[in-house]
Structure formats: structure tokens, C-alpha cells
Amino acid sequence: MAQPVAATAATSQTASTLPGVELDRLVAVVNGEVILESDVDEERRMKAFQPFQDSSQSFSRERAIDRLVDRALILQQARLQPGEEITDAAVEAQITTLRKDIPACKQYHCETTAGWMKFVTDQGFTMDELMRRWRERMEVLRFIEIRFRAGIHISDDEVKEYYDKTLLPEYARQKSVAPKLSTIADRIQEILLQQQVGNLLGDWLKTLRAQGTVRMMQPGEVAP
Numbered sequence: 560m561a562q563p564v565a566a567t568a569a570t571s572q573t574a575s576t577l578p579g580v581e582l583d584r585l586v587a588v589v590n591g592e593v594i595l596e597s598d599v600d601e602e603r604r605m606k607a608f609q610p611f612q613d614s615s616q617s618f619s620r621e622r623a624i625d626r627l628v629d630r631a632l633i634l635q636q637a638r639l640q641p642g643e644e645i646t647d648a649a650v651e652a653q654i655t656t657l658r659k660d661i662p663a664c665k666q667y668h669c670e671t672t673a674g675w676m677k678f679v680t681d682q683g684f685t686m687d688e689l690m691r692r693w694r695e696r697m698e699v700l701r702f703i704e705i706r707f708r709a710g711i712h713i714s715d716d717e718v719k720e721y722y723d724k725t726l727l728p729e730y731a732r733q734k735s736v737a738p739k740l741s742t743i744a745d746r747i748q749e750i751l752l753q754q755q756v757g758n759l760l761g762d763w764l765k766t767l768r769a770q771g772t773v774r775m776m777q778p779g780e781v782a783p
Contacts, residue, residue: 586624588774589631599623600683605692607682610660624775630699632767637702645701650694657693660743662735700749706763707756713748721747 587594602623658669661678668674679689722740726747730737740747 585776587628587776588772589628590635590771590773592631592635594624594627594631598627601688601692602627604683607663608657608661608689608693610657610662628768628773629764630695632764632771632773633699633702634695636767637698640702642701642705645694645697647690650690650697653697654689654693656746660738660746662730662733665735700753703753703756703760707759708752711752711755713751713755715744717751718744718747721751 584596585593586596586599599620603618603620606618658664658675661669664675664678667678667681669678676686679686684692719740722743726743727737
């Protein structure tokens with residue numbers, strides 16, 4: 560996702576000398592790492608792989624940029640305290656489960672390799688790109704869990720309430736059959752955990768932004 564400013568500036572300078580080349584606009588710089596317009600577009604398209612979120616909620620460009628900045632800050636901190644590498648097998652295992660959970664996958668027959676590849680391609684990703692993004696997501700969630708999860712308990716009643724009031728209506732909206740609660744309780748718990756740590760994480764990210772350098776770029780502005 561993020562790239563060093565110097566490398567991006569050099570690439571942009573080279574591209575600017577070539578006729579017909581459309582530059583990938585710089586939208587933010589996070590402690591020397593850049594976020595590009597293509598990253599924002601990719602982040603918004605990744606919503607298709609978040610089956611338990613409310614599709615009726617808009618996902619604006621500004622919200623996508625904020626999420627990318629936060630993710631960059633978290634990953635920078637996570638890489639200061641490296642743990643065991645997340646293996647390809649672990650990423651593939653989660654994606655295999657994901658194929659069963661996405662309501663839109665029904666019409667693609669994502670249970671087949673060809674159907675899944677067609678769905679991924681239609682969202683504008685290659686399989687390698689999806690693997691990279693999902694691994695990054697797993698790194699972020701692992702770091703958040705280690706740092707903030709202690710002391711937070713998600714009850715069975717909370718899981719069921721989310722299933723009844725959020726998940727079932729979402730599947731009904733998409734005219735798909737929801738999976739049984741028993742098969743996705745762990746995934747729902749993960750979502751509720753993220754909500755519980757949201758305030759703690761938000762305060763921590765504000766501190767990181769204040770201590771570091773986060774610069775939002777305006778159209779036409781040149782990177783420092």
C-alpha cells in the first residue's frame with residue numbers, strides 16, 4: 560500500500576515526461592509513506608469482501624482515506640514489534656471461509672474456483688492483490704487484539720443480537736440465505752471486538768498522529 564515519498568516522487572517525475580501517462584495522485588503522507596489515489600480506490604472496492612458490514616452505509620472517499628491513514632499508522636507500529644509471520648496457508652484459510660460468507664457470491668458460484676476468480680476479478684483485483692490486502696488486514700487485527708483486547712468480553716447475547724438485528728437484515732436485503740449463527744459466531748465476535756476497542760484505538764491513533772507526521776495533500780500540492 561504505502562510507498563516512500565522519494566520513490567513515488569521519482570516515479571511521478573519520470574511519468575510526467577511521457578505523453579499520455581496518467582499520474583497516480585498523492586493524497587496523504589504518513590511518516591514518510593505515501594497513500595495514493597489508487598490505494599483509495601482499492602480500499603473502497605475491498606468493501607465487497609466485508610460480508611458482515613451494512614451495505615446501506617456509504618463508504619466515502621474521505622472515509623477510505625482516514626482508514627488508510629489509520630492502517631498505515633498501525634502497521635508502522637506493528638512492524639516495530641514483529642511477531643510470527645502470517646503464513647500463506649493462514650491467509651488462504653480465511654479466504655476460503657470468506658467465499659462462503661459473501662452474499663453476492665451465490666450468483667457467482669464462488670464455491671468453484673472459476674466462480675471465485677470471476678468474483679474477485681469483477682471487484683478489480685487479482686488473486687495476489689487480494690492475498691496481499693487480506694494478509695495486511697490480518698496483521699492489523701492481530702496487533703489490535705494483542706494491544707487492546709485484554710479485559711474485553713463479548714457475550715453470546717451480544718453476538719446473537721448482532722446476528723438478528725444486523726446480519727439477517729443485510730442478507731435479506733441482498734435476497735440471500737444467511738449462514739447459521741453457529742457457523743459465523745466467531746466472525747461476529749471479531750466485528751464486535753473491533754467495535755469495543757474502537758474508542759481505545761481511536762485515542763491511541765490520535766496520539767500517533769500528533770507524535771508523527773500525517774499530511775493530507777490537496778489537489779495540485781507537491782509532496783514535501
